Amino acid sequence: MTQVILPLSYLIGSVTFIIGLKMLSHPDSARKGNLVAAVGMTIAILATIFLYTDENGNKLGNYAWIFGGLIIGSIVGTLAAKKVQMTAMPEMVSLFNGMGGACAMLISIIEFKHHTSIPADLYEEAGASALKMIPGTLFITIIVGMVIGSVSFAGSIIAWGKLNGKIKDFSFNGQHIMNLLLLGIITALTVYVVAMRPEATIMLFYVILALSLVYGVMFVFPIGGADMPVVISLLNSFTGVAAAFGGFLYNNPVMLTGGILVGSAGTILTILMCKAMNRSLKNVLIGSFGGGAKAGAGGGSKEQGNYKEISLNDTAVLMAYASKVMIIPGYGLAVAQAQHVCHELEKVLQDKGVEVFYGIHPVAGRMPGHMNVLLAEADVPYEKLLEMEDANDQMGSTTVVMVLGANDVVNPAAKEDPSSPIYGMPILEVEKAEHVIVNKRSMKPGYAGIENELFFRPKTSMLFGDAKKVLQDLVSELKQV
Amino acid sequence: MDFITNLFSDPATYRLLTIVILSIFLGIEVISRVPSVLHTPLMSGANAIHGVVIIGAIIVMGQAHSDDYLALILGFLSVVLGTLNVVGGFVVTDRMLEMFDKKKKKAP
Numbered sequence: 001m002t003q004v005i006l007p008l009s010y011l012i013g014s015v016t017f018i019i020g021l022k023m024l025s026h027p028d029s030a031r032k033g034n035l036v037a038a039v040g041m042t043i044a045i046l047a048t049i050f051l052y053t054d055e056n057g058n059k060l061g062n063y064a065w066i067f068g069g070l071i072i073g074s075i076v077g078t079l080a081a082k083k084v085q086m087t088a089m090p091e092m093v094s095l096f097n098g099m100g101g102a103c104a105m106l107i108s109i110i111e112f113k114h115h116t117s118i119p120a121d122l123y124e125e126a127g128a129s130a131l132k133m134i135p136g137t138l139f140i141t142i143i144v145g146m147v148i149g150s151v152s153f154a155g156s157i158i159a160w161g162k163l164n165g166k167i168k169d170f171s172f173n174g175q176h177i178m179n180l181l182l183l184g185i186i187t188a189l190t191v192y193v194v195a196m197r198p199e200a201t202i203m204l205f206y207v208i209l210a211l212s213l214v215y216g217v218m219f220v221f222p223i224g225g226a227d228m229p230v231v232i233s234l235l236n237s238f239t240g241v242a243a244a245f246g247g248f249l250y251n252n253p254v255m256l257t258g259g260i261l262v263g264s265a266g267t268i269l270t271i272l273m274c275k276a277m278n279r280s281l282k283n284v285l286i287g288s289f290g291g292g293a294k295a296g297a298g299g300g301s302k303e304q305g306n307y308k309e310i311s312l313n314d315t316a317v318l319m320a321y322a323s324k325v326m327i328i329p330g331y332g333l334a335v336a337q338a339q340h341v342c343h344e345l346e347k348v349l350q351d352k353g354v355e356v357f358y359g360i361h362p363v364a365g366r367m368p369g370h371m372n373v374l375l376a377e378a379d380v381p382y383e384k385l386l387e388m389e390d391a392n393d394q395m396g397s398t399t400v401v402m403v404l405g406a407n408d409v410v411n412p413a414a415k416e417d418p419s420s421p422i423y424g425m426p427i428l429e430v431e432k433a434e435h436v437i438v439n440k441r442s443m444k445p446g447y448a449g450i451e452n453e454l455f456f457r458p459k460t461s462m463l464f465g466d467a468k469k470v471l472q473d474l475v476s477e478l479k480q481v
Numbered sequence: 482m483d484f485i486t487n488l489f490s491d492p493a494t495y496r497l498l499t500i501v502i503l504s505i506f507l508g509i510e511v512i513s514r515v516p517s518v519l520h521t522p523l524m525s526g527a528n529a530i531h532g533v534v535i536i537g538a539i540i541v542m543g544q545a546h547s548d549d550y551l552a553l554i555l556g557f558l559s560v561v562l563g564t565l566n567v568v569g570g571f572v573v574t575d576r577m578l579e580m581f582d583k584k585k586k587k588a589p
Contacts, residue, residue, distance in 0.1 A: 017530050018507060024526045024574075025515040031578040034526050038571040041533065045567075048536045052543070060543025062553065069542065069557050073564020080565075081572035086580075092573055093525045100532050100566035106559035107537045110545070110552055137487045137494065233524055239531045246537035248497055256497060257504050258533035264508030265527055269520065362517045369521035376580040387517065 009047030010254040016040025017258050021265060027382075044254045045070075086377050087334040090370065091163040094232045097239055098156030104149030104242035105209075108142045111249060112205055115142075131197045138249070139194050143205070145245030147186060147212045152238040154216025159232055162220070171222035182215045219285075227284045229363065229370075230273050234281075237266025273363065307443070310461035312470070315437055316477035322399035324355040326391065328428055329371045330364050332405015332440065336467035339378040342404065345471050346380065348478045358384055359391030359401075359428050361409035388428060395432040403430065403438040405467050411452045422450060436460045439470050522577045529570025535563030 016036050023033025052060050060066070077096075084092045115134050161167035186208060193204050223231050244259030246252070274281050310318075319325055327346070333339060346356045358380065364371045372385055386394065395401070403410055406428075413420040414427045430436050436459050443455070443462075454460055463470060488498050515523055542556035 013533070017533075018511065020530070021508075021511045021523075021527065024523050025512060025519060027516065027519060030519060030522060031575065034522075034529075034571060034574045034578060037526065037530055041530070041567055041571070044533065044536060045539065048539050049543070052540060054544065060540065062543055062545060062547065062556075065545075065553060065557050066539055066542050066560060069538075069560030070564050073561045074568045076561075077565040077567070077569035078572050081569045081576065084573070089521065089525075089573065089577065092569070093521075093528050096532075096566050096569045096573070097528050099562040099569070100528070100534055103532075103538050103559045103563040103566060104534050106555050106562070107534070107541050110541050110555050110559070113552065114544075135487075137491075236524060236528050236531070239534075240527070243531045243534035243537075244501065246534050248494075250537055250540055251493060251497065252536060252540075253497075253500060255533050255536050256500050258530050260501050260504035261508045261511070262527045262531040264505040265512040266524070268509050268512045269515075269524055269527070272515070272517075273520065360517075362520075369518050372518040373521055373577050373580060385518070 006047050006051040007253075009043050009051075010252070013040045013044035013254040014257040016043075017254075017261055021261060085337075086339075086374055087337060088164065089373065090229065090232065090365075091160050094156045094160040094163065094235070097232065097236050098153050098160065100239045101149045101152030101154075101156060101235070101242060104239065104246055105146050105153055107246055107249070108146030108149065109209070111142050112146075115139075116202060131201050136194055140190070141245055141248045143190050143194065143208060145242055145249065146209060147190070148238055148245065149242040150209060150212040151216040151219065152235050152242060154213045155220040155231070155235045155238075158217055158220040159228060159235065163228055169222070175218065175222050179215065179218050182211060182218065186211050186215065223284065230270055230281070230284050233266055233270040233273060237263045237270065240264075240266055307455045307460065307462050310437060310463055312463070312473050312477055315461075315463055316474055316481050318435060318437070319349060319354065319400055319402075319474075320352050320478055320481040322349075322354055324357070324394070324398045324400075325349055326357050326359050326386075326394065326398045326401045326430075326433065328359045328361070328364075328401060328403045328406050328410060328430065329375065330361075330404060330406025330409060331370075332407075332467050334365055334370065334374055334405070336405065336469075338404070338468035338471050339374045339380075341468055341471040341475065343375070343378040343380050344475050345478070346384070348475055352478070352481075356384065357386050357391070357394060357398075359388070359395075360385050361388050361406070361428050364406055364409050388426060392429050392432070395429055398433040400435045400437060401430045401433040403436065404471075405439065407440070407452055408450060410454055411450060412454055412457075413450065413452070417453075420450065430454070431457065431459055434459075437463055439463045439465065439467055441466060522574055525570060525574040525577060529567060529574055532563060532567030532570055535560065535567050538563040 017040060020033045020037025020040065023029040023036060049060065049066060081092065116131060158167060162169070189204060189208050193201050198204070220231055240259045240262030242259070244256050244263060247256030247259055271281065274284060327342065329342065333342065349356050358375060360371050365374070375385060408422060410428050410430050411422060412427070412431065414422045414425040417423060436454070438455060438460055440462065442464065455462060488494050538556065538559040542560050545552040545556050
């Protein structure tokens with residue numbers, strides 16, 4: 001009977017992952033989909049603990065260790081996930097992704113130790129070393145799983161650090177060549193070790209591990225902040241592939257399907273994000289953003305002309321007598337935690353008979369959908385969130401556009417300046433509206449480091465200050481109008 | 482070379498290879514039409530699903546010799562990390578999607 005239940009549980013697991021992912025891609029069923037996948041995962045985990053047997057029919061031991069690990073992981077994971085601010089969600093996903101990568105990495109290391117140490121005395125009689133007895137397929141699975149896992153782990157940790165501001169962008173000339181070289185060395189060493197099994201195999205294995213970790217760090221370091229969502233999504237699919245190699249290692253179908261599903265789905269998601277920014281994956285990875293941004297900032301520091309400021313009072317009057325107001329949220333809104341005040345502003349305006357919409361650029365914030373999640377937290381109705389194309393259609397009939405902490409997604413350079421690093425990215429065409437009010441903390445350029453000519457255009461007025469503070473004051477002003 | 486031959490000649494490996502190829506297409510099909518609103522929760526959900534690597538960690542842990550402390554400690558660490566990935570991933574995703582729910586209920 002046991003021989004049926006374990007494979008059946010794995011099959012159930014695989015199916016729930018597919019159904020879960022499918023349901024996650026529709027707004028109505030998304031939450032249930034997540035639950036379905038979680039139930040499937042639980043079944044697969046429990047079945048493994050109690051029913052798994054190796055080739056000799058031995059059950060698993062060390063239950064105290066296993067349950068200890070599960071309990072600690074569950075408590076810490078739940079607390080971390082419950083306590084994290086909605087604004088810090090992208091970092092959190094990156095961090096969890098890194099944990100998965102590290103897990104895959106450790107599995108490979110332990111398996112390698114297991115295969116190279118335990119049966120040594122048996123093989124010595126036959127005149128061969130333990131190293132030579134590892135089948136090539138198994139060995140390559142172990143090494144590749146470790147390489148991908150550790151790249152994903154190191155990369156995710158750097159991405160996490162970059163997103164919460166602990167780690168600054170860092171790049172130097174020839175970095176890409178060095179990265180390629182590093183990747184070449186890792187590949188060459190892997191092939192050499194698997195094919196030749198030199199005396200130094202064990203040492204070289206750990207050299208490969210170290211190089212992979214370095215590569216993961218160097219891979220994410222030069223990538224500009226605006227591209228971080230793409231990188232996280234890509235690392236997410238890396239971890240999926242690493243998990244799938246674990247599936248190969250243990251002949252385990254649920255690890256294989258789960259891993260590969262995430263690997264391919266993650267890649268598609270990555271490409272969708274790139275499309276939204278009109279950039280190729282290659283460009284993102286080579287990090288031309290970093291280099292180009294410097295050039296753009298240099299060019300942009302030429303005379304930009306003057307910008308004009310607008311007072312809170314004037315803004316309030318302008319908005320109160322508008323027929324339609326469009327709010328363009330960006331990362332600044334998330335940083336200032338201003339989503340609730342923003343919703344309040346919307347309600348006050350609506351009470352005055354003003355139509356209010358939100359124009360959501362697909363890559364506003366630090367992750368696609370970031371703004372939607374944030375505004376949903378503040379109970380902003382779903383229908384008020386317009387996707388970019390709908391927002392642009394409405395722009396012509398809009399009286400006031402309020403840009404809240406967004407920058408690159410409204411930069412006209414993307415349409416007009418072929419030398420700009422973001423040239424070709426679709427933007428929200430705020431200039432079609434009658435008035436544009438931009439709220440920023442200062443005149444500093446946005447995350448991509450590019451000057452924004454919008455701020456100097458005649459239609460634009462600047463409203464300086466922290467988004468939350470400004471909106472609070474604006475709401476109280478509006479109530480008096 | 483024996484790696485490539487193995488992929489096709491060994492029935493078990495070949496079965497796995499088939500699963501891999503089919504799963505790739507499945508992953509692409511399942512994801513290709515997603516509103517951008519759901520990109521972040523979807524990424525987070527997929528992130529939780531690759532936590533299935535925990536199963537490997539459990540197997541490694543359960544097979545470690547009880548006197549091999551290095552393997553026990555590394556295995557324990559991998560179980561903790563894998564669980565973090567799974568549990569944290571699903572809980573974060575649920576939290577994101579909960580907000581969509583709340584707004585749905587209030588709308589009508």
